Amino acid sequence: MFGKKKTQAPEIDKEQLELIKNAQKRIKQKKRLYAHFVVFLIGAVFLIVANLVLDIAKDVTFFGVDWFVYAILIWLFLFVYHLFNVFITSKLLSKNWEQKQLNQLVAKQKERIAELQKQVDKDYPLPTEKKTLAKTTKNSEITLIVAAGEDNAIGKDNDLIWHLSDDLKRFKSLTNGHHIIMGRKTFESFPKPLPNRTHIVITRQNNYQVPNGVIVVNNLDDAFDAARNDKQPFVIGGGEIYKQAMPFADTIELTRVHETFENADTFFPEVDKSAWKEVNKTFHDKDKKHQYAFSFITYKRT
Numbered sequence: 001m002f003g004k005k006k007t008q009a010p011e012i013d014k015e016q017l018e019l020i021k022n023a024q025k026r027i028k029q030k031k032r033l034y035a036h037f038v039v040f041l042i043g044a045v046f047l048i049v050a051n052l053v054l055d056i057a058k059d060v061t062f063f064g065v066d067w068f069v070y071a072i073l074i075w076l077f078l079f080v081y082h083l084f085n086v087f088i089t090s091k092l093l094s095k096n097w098e099q100k101q102l103n104q105l106v107a108k109q110k111e112r113i114a115e116l117q118k119q120v121d122k123d124y125p126l127p128t129e130k131k132t133l134a135k136t137t138k139n140s141e142i143t144l145i146v147a148a149g150e151d152n153a154i155g156k157d158n159d160l161i162w163h164l165s166d167d168l169k170r171f172k173s174l175t176n177g178h179h180i181i182m183g184r185k186t187f188e189s190f191p192k193p194l195p196n197r198t199h200i201v202i203t204r205q206n207n208y209q210v211p212n213g214v215i216v217v218n219n220l221d222d223a224f225d226a227a228r229n230d231k232q233p234f235v236i237g238g239g240e241i242y243k244q245a246m247p248f249a250d251t252i253e254l255t256r257v258h259e260t261f262e263n264a265d266t267f268f269p270e271v272d273k274s275a276w277k278e279v280n281k282t283f284h285d286k287d288k289k290h291q292y293a294f295s296f297i298t299y300k301r302t
């Protein structure tokens with residue numbers, strides 16, 4: 001119980017090791033350059049003394065200039081070449097290398113944030129009772145429509161992780177003619193607005209520019225208000241907006257992709273089975289056009 005604590009070997013991952021090795025190489029390079037400089041100074045003094053004080057090869061001149069001047073100049077040239085190699089052409093800490101390290105660091109941070117987000121969603125689930133909207137007076141059936149992996153993954157790098165043509169077809173047919181409410185990032189992931197749907201984009205930005213016909217609002221409440229004449233407005237993502245809209249929703253149209261996506265960075269909130277009832281489920285196997293098997297599941301609030 002009170003025995004000595006075992007000391008654990010520190011864990012250094014590959015990237016950190018690479019970073020350390022590069023830093024060590026760089027230090028060695030600079031040390032060698034410094035040593036070269038000191039040897040050069042001593043050597044130059046020695047050559048001057050050898051010639052002028054000790055009279056070694058005193059009579060040897062080239063074009064009227066003492067030999068030691070040429071020797072010092074050649075050595076100086078070699079030193080400048082060394083200096084140039086270390087500070088100008090050295091590839092060790094080039095801009096590309098720095099950028100690579102930065103990208104690796106950012107990717108690691110994103111992974112960590114996604115892990116923490118999952119943990120927070122699990123430990124502190126959103127209230128499952130339906131909330132009522134502040135502004136909307138009319139009763140419309142607010143529907144979340146989403147495709148999510150088994151681990152609730154929905155996206156990575158502001159894009160989808162899969163392409164499932166039958167799921168897109170279903171999305172098109174369900175949302176056709178309706179209002180679609182989305183976060184600014186999801187809107188920006190589209191090449192252009194989708195035809196025959198009224199887009200409502202939520203952003204905190206004051207002057208957010210959008211093509212004609214697209215509605216911009218600054219909070220979720222205003223988004224639902226803008227869709228108040230629609231019997232079934234759809235919330236189409238992404239992760240931030242699903243999380244905020246779930247407490248107001250009546251229906252969830254979920255395409256459950258039967259696969260886990262470990263590199264995802266955006267997630268759908270957990271569907272609380274005590275608050276949501278599965279009313280429909282259709283399985284779709286994988287095939288030539290569909291890389292993963294998936295199920296269309298409809299949930300209604302209990």
Ligand SMILES: NC(=O)c1ccc[n+]([C@@H]2O[C@H](COP(=O)([O-])OP(=O)(O)OC[C@H]3O[C@@H](n4cnc5c(N)ncnc54)[C@H](OP(=O)(O)O)[C@@H]3O)[C@@H](O)[C@H]2O)c1
Binds near residue numbers: 148159202218
């Ligand atoms: N699999 C699916 O079915 C599906 C569907 C949709 C999207 N996705 C994926 O989800 C990812 C995008 O999701 P995301 O969570 O990163 O972003 P998002 O929810 O699409 O948008 C987030 C943005 O919405 C605005 N916003 C959020 N809450 C707000 C509030 N309360 N008031 C005002 N504005 C608010 C902010 O915009 P500003 O920063 O401009 O203020 C925020 O940056 C992408 O990878 C996309 O491909 C997947």
